[in-house]
Amino acid sequence: MASLQARHSRRCASGKPWTPLAALDGCNCGPTFYVVVREGPKVNRERVGKGRRDAERALTQIQAQVDKDEYVAVANIRFRDWADRWLEDLECEETTKRSYRQSIGYAKDAFGHTIVRQLRKRHVSTFLADLKERGLSASTRNRHLRALNSCLNEAVPEYAARNPIADLKNRPRPTKRERAYFEKDELPHLFAAFPHGVYRVLCEVALKTGMRQGELLALTWADVDLSEALIRVHRNYTDGVLKDPKTHESRDVDLTADVVELLGRWWGELEHPGDDGLVFPGGSRSGYIPGSNVICRQLYRAMQAAGIPREDKTGEKRTFHSFRHTYAKFALETRRPLFWLSGQLGHSSTRVTTDIYGHWERAERKREAQKMAGVFGV
Numbered sequence: 001m002a003s004l005q006a007r008h009s010r011r012c013a014s015g016k017p018w019t020p021l022a023a024l025d026g027c028n029c030g031p032t033f034y035v036v037v038r039e040g041p042k043v044n045r046e047r048v049g050k051g052r053r054d055a056e057r058a059l060t061q062i063q064a065q066v067d068k069d070e071y072v073a074v075a076n077i078r079f080r081d082w083a084d085r086w087l088e089d090l091e092c093e094e095t096t097k098r099s100y101r102q103s104i105g106y107a108k109d110a111f112g113h114t115i116v117r118q119l120r121k122r123h124v125s126t127f128l129a130d131l132k133e134r135g136l137s138a139s140t141r142n143r144h145l146r147a148l149n150s151c152l153n154e155a156v157p158e159y160a161a162r163n164p165i166a167d168l169k170n171r172p173r174p175t176k177r178e179r180a181y182f183e184k185d186e187l188p189h190l191f192a193a194f195p196h197g198v199y200r201v202l203c204e205v206a207l208k209t210g211m212r213q214g215e216l217l218a219l220t221w222a223d224v225d226l227s228e229a230l231i232r233v234h235r236n237y238t239d240g241v242l243k244d245p246k247t248h249e250s251r252d253v254d255l256t257a258d259v260v261e262l263l264g265r266w267w268g269e270l271e272h273p274g275d276d277g278l279v280f281p282g283g284s285r286s287g288y289i290p291g292s293n294v295i296c297r298q299l300y301r302a303m304q305a306a307g308i309p310r311e312d313k314t315g316e317k318r319t320f321h322s323f324r325h326t327y328a329k330f331a332l333e334t335r336r337p338l339f340w341l342s343g344q345l346g347h348s349s350t351r352v353t354t355d356i357y358g359h360w361e362r363a364e365r366k367r368e369a370q371k372m373a374g375v376f377g378v
Contacts, residue, residue, distance in 0.1 A: 103147035210327035
């Protein structure tokens, strides 16, 4: 049989730590409700929150489970043990798992010894406060909170009645940062400072297609169709691992005539490699360009030679990814449709494109609106 009981604070005027739902007279503390299920000598208590209506609904649901002999009491397990189990069973890419492992490590530091079903909003608040003390930005704290949320969601209902993050009202609010890009008058100087070779061609293709670094490094000549003026993106090379694209979906990237000409010349300079040859071969044992550090060293060296500062006028530091932002900015400023740009960039939806680059689209729409002045004749 299931019943509903209220747990009072020590300072409650009722003077009692526990009372049935029907005996709340004199209570002034706003008690926490628990559904109590007795199985012989064993008593199971499940916290169901402070809202009376929610507590009554939970009682109805649990009583139905008891009546059908389907009720299973929430088991005890400490967060650190549950988190290790969750990470071990997690099916995702190694880079994602590595990121989750860091987030869970912070959570273990905050409340690893606590039993999962006893976790409350205050534990999550402590976790976020610890991250802030470490000097982590609001966006980074949000990322760690999302990982913890996934972990705790999986603990329901076997080890917890609910995820305490659902009770969290004040979450980190990241400030929206401007995306670092290159100015149009900087680009000729930048590419003039690049020595001819794989890194110059790589950066120019990145600028003129908006493709991600990993997508470019994974390209083979079988993916490049110069007669149709397109590149087929279906792989990504990141952290030494060849995997699916970021959105796990293949896409075609349309090429302008100058990119077709550039890649045609590059194919000739590479002495006409076969379909399985890398478009941007590196000197590593795997054949791939080793990664971001090597590419960025070449880029920053060219920027320094061209007198281009690391930070753009917004104060954000420019990286290889800034070529992608520059592509998006120029596309929107030349009135390319947002849905087309979203497809070129490989975003999962136009909403993602708007969230990242919508301020540039808005600026262009505002300029276009000004051109309507005086057209009505009145």
